[in-house]
Amino acid sequence: MGLLVVAGEEIAFPPVFNVASEFIDRHLREGKATKVAVRTRKGDTTYRELFEGVNQTANFLDAAQVGRGERVLMIVKDSVEFFFIFWGAIKAGIVPVPVNTLLRAKDYAFIIENSACAGLIYSPEYAGEVEAALASIPHRPGLVLKIADEGDTLANRIAPYSTEFAAVEASPTDECFWLYSSGSTGNPKGAVHLQRDMVVSSEFYGVRTLGAGEDDVFFSAAKLFFAYGLGNGMTFPLWVGGTAVLLDEKPTPSNTFALIETFRPTLFFGVPTLYAAQLQALENVTPDLSSLRMCVSAGEALPADIFRRWREHTGTLILDGVGSTEALHIFISNRVGQFKPGSSGLVVEGYDAKVVDEAGRTVPTGETGRLFIKGLSMAKYYWRNPEKTAETMLGEWINTGDTYYRDEHGYFFYCGRSDDMLKVGGIWCSPFEIESTLIEHPTVFEVAVVGRSDGEGLVKPEAWIVLNDEARPTEALEDELRTFCKTKLAPYKFPRRFHFVDSLPKTATGKIQRYRLRAEE
Structure with a gap:
């Protein structure tokens, strides 16, 4: 060999x-x-x-x-x-x-x-x-x-x-392993990965982006069964000769803090929902997190407010990034010395990205479109699903299905899934932008925004909110949240309705299943 x-x-x-x-x-x-x-x-x-x-x-x-x-x-x-x-x-x-x-x-x-x-x-x-x-x-x-x-x-x-x-x-190009997509809508799709793919993601993201080495101890709250966790908890540590720490139960603030204190990892990988819960727990507990040199988030875009609060509480950066099952791991990421709160970051070395319109043409800087990505870790095809393969895998490029824009410095900003975008008053509106604003309010623990047709058949934003423990849903709170949005967002973007719930529906990777909220009466 x-x-x-x-x-x-x-x-x-x-x-x-x-x-x-x-x-x-x-x-x-x-x-x-x-x-x-x-x-x-x-x-x-x-x-x-x-x-x-x-x-x-x-x-x-x-x-x-x-x-x-x-x-x-x-x-x-x-x-x-x-x-x-x-x-x-x-x-x-x-x-x-x-x-x-x-x-x-x-x-x-x-x-x-x-x-x-x-x-x-x-x-x-x-x-x-x-x-x-x-x-x-x-x-x-x-x-x-x-x-x-x-x-x-x-x-x-x-x-x-x-x-x-x-x-x-x-x-290197023989079929090696499969990963089924999370299947947020419809049946899961089996993405067929090749022998070379884990080397590519481990080297270009694990080593070149995170600076991972053999002295690192890796703890991923995200599980091994999906792409993000597979890299964090297995392929990255094995690629550099480091050490993996595994948790065999559902991650919570309590058990993740306990493992960090016991095994002293240097790198911690989570999702925004977990970081939000950990921040809430940090109001009452003071775990020793001093071993961590860096944290990573993916699965759902990380609100800038969570980034700032985590840094204030722990002194540690959360590097947000975006990846996919099809690409195996993160292909756009913030990094130490190059980060913008609220952004997904810059293109990872070894990959290329573009934002395109419905005709496949690259859009100007600052304009939204669909994110396409290419690199050597891309899945070859979906097993027994030629229609989805043809729709998603376009030559060298993968259609991620995410709506993004790229700023003048090359940072990518998430605007929601392509089918989650709202057109309010004839203007495209990102549910994530509204969510990021609402999460800054001290009563809001988690939030998801979807579109709902009003009596005239026009789409308007509505918010589904999980409140912090101390808060209670009232009409006065609704008015306060509505005013809060109006003062921070363009006037057409405020939610017209609020639903206060105990939890939000999510996939196993922590992504909010907005289609289920849209189906609610």
């Missing part, structure tokens, strides 16, 4: 290239066998133990007669077992498919059928939904394995197998 060469904006891949060799095997060759690769509350895993567990899992999958190029679905919580299965599959020439662990039986049934998977491995926490899905469909994978925390564990299953395994030969 040839050598991988990284120089400037070019990555030279050898013709024979199995990416597991770079992310797993390389660390033993470089003398990191005894270094801790993964930390959880159950214990540490060294790079040698990771190497051996990956190889044993590859041998196990091979013995289970999962064929080359066949899919293994992973409905697995964040754990070292996730690492074993993912990299063991790749090493054996099998395609791992991490799946959202928050889905319901009908979604799992669709993915099992759609992927035609040969294997299905799941954690016991998800057994009810997974087993209901299997019972509802004709397709039965040849390997169905529930891995327990005690007794019938993955470690016990793979223990009889050799700790040596020669990686199956592949090329």
